[in-house]
Amino acid sequence: MIKIAVLGYGTVGSGVVEVIEKNKEMVNKKAGEPLEVKYILDLRDFPEDPYGDRVVHDFSVILKDEEVKILCETMGGVGAAYEFTRQALSAGKSVCTSNKELVAAHGPELIRLAKEHCCNYLFEASVGGGIPIIRPLNYSLTAECIQEVTGILNGTTNYILSKMEHEGADYAAVLKEAQEKGYAERDPAADVEGHDACRKIAILSSLMAGRNVDYRKIYTEGITAIEPRDFDYAKQMGMSIKLLALGRETGDKTLAMVSPFLIDAQHPLHMVNGVFNAVFVRGNMLGDSMYYGRGAGKLPTASAVVSDVIDCARHIGKVIMCFWDAQEAQLLPIDQVERRFFFRVKAGEGEEKAKEAFGEGLEEVRLPGVDTELGYVTPVLTEKDFAQRYEKLGQAAVGKRLRMEA
Amino acid sequence: MIKIAVLGYGTVGSGVVEVIEKNKEMVNKKAGEPLEVKYILDLRDFPEDPYGDRVVHDFSVILKDEEVKILCETMGGVGAAYEFTRQALSAGKSVCTSNKELVAAHGPELIRLAKEHCCNYLFEASVGGGIPIIRPLNYSLTAECIQEVTGILNGTTNYILSKMEHEGADYAAVLKEAQEKGYAERDPAADVEGHDACRKIAILSSLMAGRNVDYRKIYTEGITAIEPRDFDYAKQMGMSIKLLALGRETGDKTLAMVSPFLIDAQHPLHMVNGVFNAVFVRGNMLGDSMYYGRGAGKLPTASAVVSDVIDCARHIGKVIMCFWDAQEAQLLPIDQVERRFFFRVKAGEGEEKAKEAFGEGLEEVRLPGVDTELGYVTPVLTEKDFAQRYEKLGQAAVGKRLRMEA
Numbered sequence: 166m167i168k169i170a171v172l173g174y175g176t177v178g179s180g181v182v183e184v185i186e187k188n189k190e191m192v193n194k195k196a197g198e199p200l201e202v203k204y205i206l207d208l209r210d211f212p213e214d215p216y217g218d219r220v221v222h223d224f225s226v227i228l229k230d231e232e233v234k235i236l237c238e239t240m241g242g243v244g245a246a247y248e249f250t251r252q253a254l255s256a257g258k259s260v261c262t263s264n265k266e267l268v269a270a271h272g273p274e275l276i277r278l279a280k281e282h283c284c285n286y287l288f289e290a291s292v293g294g295g296i297p298i299i300r301p302l303n304y305s306l307t308a309e310c311i312q313e314v315t316g317i318l319n320g321t322t323n324y325i326l327s328k329m330e331h332e333g334a335d336y337a338a339v340l341k342e343a344q345e346k347g348y349a350e351r352d353p354a355a356d357v358e359g360h361d362a363c364r365k366i367a368i369l370s371s372l373m374a375g376r377n378v379d380y381r382k383i384y385t386e387g388i389t390a391i392e393p394r395d396f397d398y399a400k401q402m403g404m405s406i407k408l409l410a411l412g413r414e415t416g417d418k419t420l421a422m423v424s425p426f427l428i429d430a431q432h433p434l435h436m437v438n439g440v441f442n443a444v445f446v447r448g449n450m451l452g453d454s455m456y457y458g459r460g461a462g463k464l465p466t467a468s469a470v471v472s473d474v475i476d477c478a479r480h481i482g483k484v485i486m487c488f489w490d491a492q493e494a495q496l497l498p499i500d501q502v503e504r505r506f507f508f509r510v511k512a513g514e515g516e517e518k519a520k521e522a523f524g525e526g527l528e529e530v531r532l533p534g535v536d537t538e539l540g541y542v543t544p545v546l547t548e549k550d551f552a553q554r555y556e557k558l559g560q561a562a563v564g565k566r567l568r569m570e571a
Numbered sequence: 572m573i574k575i576a577v578l579g580y581g582t583v584g585s586g587v588v589e590v591i592e593k594n595k596e597m598v599n600k601k602a603g604e605p606l607e608v609k610y611i612l613d614l615r616d617f618p619e620d621p622y623g624d625r626v627v628h629d630f631s632v633i634l635k636d637e638e639v640k641i642l643c644e645t646m647g648g649v650g651a652a653y654e655f656t657r658q659a660l661s662a663g664k665s666v667c668t669s670n671k672e673l674v675a676a677h678g679p680e681l682i683r684l685a686k687e688h689c690c691n692y693l694f695e696a697s698v699g700g701g702i703p704i705i706r707p708l709n710y711s712l713t714a715e716c717i718q719e720v721t722g723i724l725n726g727t728t729n730y731i732l733s734k735m736e737h738e739g740a741d742y743a744a745v746l747k748e749a750q751e752k753g754y755a756e757r758d759p760a761a762d763v764e765g766h767d768a769c770r771k772i773a774i775l776s777s778l779m780a781g782r783n784v785d786y787r788k789i790y791t792e793g794i795t796a797i798e799p800r801d802f803d804y805a806k807q808m809g810m811s812i813k814l815l816a817l818g819r820e821t822g823d824k825t826l827a828m829v830s831p832f833l834i835d836a837q838h839p840l841h842m843v844n845g846v847f848n849a850v851f852v853r854g855n856m857l858g859d860s861m862y863y864g865r866g867a868g869k870l871p872t873a874s875a876v877v878s879d880v881i882d883c884a885r886h887i888g889k890v891i892m893c894f895w896d897a898q899e900a901q902l903l904p905i906d907q908v909e910r911r912f913f914f915r916v917k918a919g920e921g922e923e924k925a926k927e928a929f930g931e932g933l934e935e936v937r938l939p940g941v942d943t944e945l946g947y948v949t950p951v952l953t954e955k956d957f958a959q960r961y962e963k964l965g966q967a968a969v970g971k972r973l974r975m976e977a
Contacts, residue, residue: 450871454703458859458861
């Protein structure tokens with residue numbers, strides 16, 4: 166019998182208890198021993214809950230109980246969650262978490278702390294919800310030099326973009342609907358400004374590089390400037406617009422960024438719609454691969470936490486490999502990144518200015534029945550070069566430029 | 572330093588040596604110790620090869636060498652490969668294989684043998700080439716009750732079907748081209764008749780069920796009867812035709828089958844084209860997920876073998892968990908399986924016979940500009956019921972009926 170504690174009895178925490186209960190037979194078989202939730206830490210009481218009698222308000226009860234070997238940290242945030250995780254790991258108790266903020270902010274330190282105390286800090290649920298991606302990167306693609314990890318890592322923004330694409334609706338209207346359905350928070354900034362995806366790509370690109378990619382240094386752009394008209398152009402070009410979180414090895418530097426991108430219909434991520442998430446991985450031997458599934462939600466996320474608990478249960482007293490050094494990865498400055506761009510201008514005046522600014526080599530994109538504006542696709546340029554030229558368009562530019570991902 | 576041996580220096584075997592050489596730094600870091608290929612077993616000599624001096628012709632040299640801890644069985648077949656694998660495992664040497672025939676035929680026995688001798692029999696490369704799927708099923712989706720595993724598991728047939736779909740070419744012409752390009756064997760039966768996919772779904776559905784699914788009992792139908800006209804109907808219905816290998820839990824029985832299916836554009840497997848493979852997994856907590864990548868090819872397959880070698884290297888003397896009992900899974904007889912079907916009939920005579928045989932509830936599918944024949948989609952029927960009714964059409968039927976996968 167392995168005793169565990171759940172920290173935070175919110176959506177994911179109660180999901181963890183539910184998964185362990187509902188799939189008891191399978192979970193215990195895979196864990197090698199029965200698992201039992203001994204404590205649930207929460208500020209609230211749950212007198213009606215069948216697990217209500219296990220609720221405690223004082224973390225030290227859990228910390229001092231030597232029977233408890235594994236903790237599920239489903240509190241979120243980097244305050245108490247950080248403190249509790251440090252204390253638990255220092256006491257030799259493994260911690261499994263869905264907390265991407267904490268993993269992105271203190272991952273290498275907590276992994277090292279776990280190692281020093283012969284226990285484990287696992288975080289499969291912190292990226293891609295129920296999609297197994299951390300474990301495949303750590304255990305499966307071990308013979309590969311990973312060159313790229315690009316994800317659609319935020320369900321809220323993917324839902325909004327899919328709706329805009331398929332229904333021609335505008336951003337504000339779709340956001341409102343998403344909030345009403347509970348797919349978006351009342352304060353949607355963490356999702357729509359790309360901060361959530363930024364934390365997740367910090368984690369994935371750190372695992373790719375084996376060194377720490379500091380999430381605070383990742384260029385991050387959200388989806389709030391995307392207009393329905395942008396989707397008309399995308400469609401005209403046989404493309405889609407997705408918020409991509411991108412990690413790429415470029416020689417001795419790592420590129421990490423979050424931004425909306427035009428992507429081609431041939432790209433595997435093109436088919437990822439609605440609240441689904443996916444991670445595209447390119448290895449030097451394997452070539453292209455993709456992992457697709459539900460990136461959020463109570464039970465998928467909880468299932469990932471419980472898979473970590475099972476892994477910990479099978480490795481009591483042993484350290485599971487994870488290569489994520491505290492040493493900082495060298496990031497490629499965004500200015501130096503090269504790609505094609507798409508931008509829109511007013512008809513007439515804009516066409517002249519575009520040619521002045523970019524010279525030859527622009528590809529024109531016209532929408533049937535629209536004569537007030539048109540779009541252009543540039544040749545491959547650095548971000549810096551593009552930005553300087555684009556600035557010259559001044560008032561002749563329409564909407565916001567988009568990056569293109571081949 | 573961990574010494575390994577490669578059995579069979581063909582495409583995959585030489586790929587294993589190449590991956591270990593090219594990604595040496597990464598592989599050794601992940602393995603925890605440097606790996607060295609000490610022997611290569613082959614009937615041939617390779618005097619020009621940089622590894623030519625490690626070639627031996629006598630398996631007993633490898634078996635007797637106590638330094639050799641891990642073998643890569645990349646010979647194929649169930650004759651010598653079976654014998655060598657048994658002997659190696661009995662001597663406590665782990666074996667990593669890409670040999671789907673052997674795993675499908677003797678998986679549970681070899682896994683047990685490995686366990687008895689504190690070593691491992693791993694087979695990530697036997698299904699889906701470089702796509703990590705065995706390890707995710709065994710280590711990642713551990714908190715799930717897996718309800719379905721459906722794959723596009725054969726690149727040759729997927730290439731042929733994709734070509735037929737996108738170019739309107741007929742089967743024989745595309746097969747010939749595939750053979751010329753080396754995507755299909757001169758004797759293509761193992762691929763086009765579905766035998767290869769059958770072995771692979773036997774492995775995946777055994778892991779899903781935790782019991783042995785006997786590949787000889789899996790209903791298997793290939794793609795040789797598919798006509799270009801079938802794709803016209805598929806397109807008309809917004810669908811595609813794919814050779815699916817399907818494993819599904821249905822109460823107390825397991826359904827496993829291989830057959831061409833019409834699949835809807837919304838299904839994640841719809842986008843899997845050309846030589847790519849993918850596996851769709853449905854879990855009771857996670858919902859739908861998909862794993863996509865290169866299902867064959869020298870380096871992707873070899874990369875999967877080497878990832879197994881790394882796993883073995885990190886678990887010398889320890890048994891890695893794998894739940895695949897020798898006990899036979901109860902298979903659902905194909906007759907009892909329920910689904911919708913699509914069939915074609917001659918105009919006039921066929922329409923009357925179809926209504927006689929199937930009564931109300933057929934959905935008609937007409938192709939623009941075609942008045943000699945038409946198609947029908949049936950309501951949900953058992954395979955047996957459908958077959959009995961379909962037989963009544965006699966000469967009024969055109970082509971071959973297709974199964975539909977929602």
